[in-house]
Amino acid sequence: MAVYAITGRSPSSQARKLEREAETIWVKPTDKDLLKQGNIELLIYPSVFCLPQGIAISNGKQSVDVMACLGQGESAAEILAFALKNWDYEPDAPTFTPRISGCVLPNKSVALSLIKKAPDDSTIRNIYEFSLAPGKGKMIMTYRGENKDPLPSFVGEPEDVEIVGTSPREVAENVYGSLAPREGNKDFRVAVTCVFSIDMLSSKFETHIINKSDRE
Secondary structure, three states, rough: OOEEEEOOHHHHHHOOOEEEEEEEEEEEEHHHHHOOOOOOHHHOOOEEEEEOEEEEOOOOOOOOOOOOOOOOOOOOHHHHHOOOOOOOOOOHHHHHEEEEEEOOOOOEOOOOOOOOEEOOOHHHHHHHOOOOOOOOEOOOOOOOOOOOOOOEEEEOOOOOEEOOOOOHHHHHHHHHHOOOOOOOOOOOOOEEEEEEEEEEHOOOEEEEEEHHOOOO
């Protein structure tokens, strides 16, 4: 399984939703005029591909390159390293959002990637490979820390998380709930999707999408 959650502080980031089209889950606009206030190239992209060769997932257009490399190796870490070799952190100064990506292969090889800006403006590339375990997951984020400008990038190893739920709907609802703001704070949630691979080789996937715009 794989879970992808979107949050956003700006009106342009908030003006988005997730939508499934065949084997792809896209980030799409809910308000095109608001979206134009931001960088459309960084806001709209295919976020998840569900294919017989595996699941490709990311927070940007690099998903396409990860998807294109599925089936070209037995190691998820090697696939991410090759697919992302020409990608850098996002050019959204002063934040310079990290690019986070991942893939899950039919042989149960799983890996996550974090590409972020170093203090000297060079690119830091980290790839984390791990084993699947029932009820356990690994989480990686773009940012970590308090809400300030510029936002602090994620640091450290992927975090251990408990998978709560036995269906894509239950897992997505629990993740969406965990992202709720404290009382009196702004709700930065945009959307959450969860993908279950029932039989990856025959393209049997179950998905569930939660869009905040549908609940307002």
